[in-house]
Amino acid sequence: MKKNRSFIRAILFFISFIIFNTSVLGQSEMLPSKGICAHRGANATHPENTISAFKEAVRLGAQMIEFDVQLTKDNQLIIMHDATVDRTTNGTGKVSDLTFNEIRQLDAGAWKSKAFTGEKVPTLQEVLQIMPKTIWLNVHLKGSKKAGLITAETIVTENRILQAVVAGGKQATKIIKRLYPGIKTCNMTRLSSRANYINETIKRKDYFIQIKSSRDDENMLADIKKLKENGIHINYFHSEKETQVQELLDAGVDFILTDNLAVMLEAFSNTN
Helix, strand or coil, X not given: CHHHHHHHHHHHHHHHHHXXXXXXXXXXXXXXXXEEEEECCCCCCCCCCCHHHHHHHHHHCCCEEEEEEEECCCCCEEECCCCECCXXXXXXXXXXXXXXXXXXXXXXXXXXXXXXCCCCCCEHHHHHHHCCCCCEEEEEECCCHHHHHHHHHHHHXXXXXXXXXXXXXXXXXXXXXXXXXXXXXXXXXXXXXXXXXXXXXXXXXXXXXXXXXXXXCCCHHHHHHHHHHCCCXXXXXXXXXXXHHHHXXXXXXXXXXXXXXXXXXXXXXXXX
């Protein structure tokens, strides 16, 4: 079994290498350089991390969409933020203790509104298949190296290498970069200070970093400048005020994560 898995990964590595090196220029020109990121989709109006929330984010014109990936008991990748299904479905229990079929039977929409009754928890593959190739996909990894590897394999299989950014912890992203160097990573390993976090990201040569608004201080502009000088792209989590959009973009932030998608997109459309 391990030999078969290693062979499959070798094939996927070759595929990822070919895709990355033959298509990078064309698709890179289609992807936005800055914009607004829909945090868990258009979650203000739609049930978070569902197909309907992602389709609405696409319809509104989001430049990036963020969603959370984790493994079920039987190693299927589903889209869900919490470690349990309690908050966003009509079920109970840990995702890791439930099979995909058990989770698939749950209603993931009625908690938000009766209009979304019957919404299902989607798989990573289903989400990738409905996304246009002209936006960034911020894939927030919840879990271990195993979850990271299966996520990377799915991204390669679905030909989403150029637009996908896998955000996760050190161990998971380290092995992804080693086995699938064409996939971009975002450092999500929080350290004791923003300075240490930034230095670690630069050292690791991640493509993205996600900085938190809760850690903003008088050093913020200098921190952003250092990141940009080292070629790191910046996701900013989060902002809900349209008056901040121009300021953050001017400071050097690339993508602003928000729950207030429609308003923030409108503000972005009015920036210079």
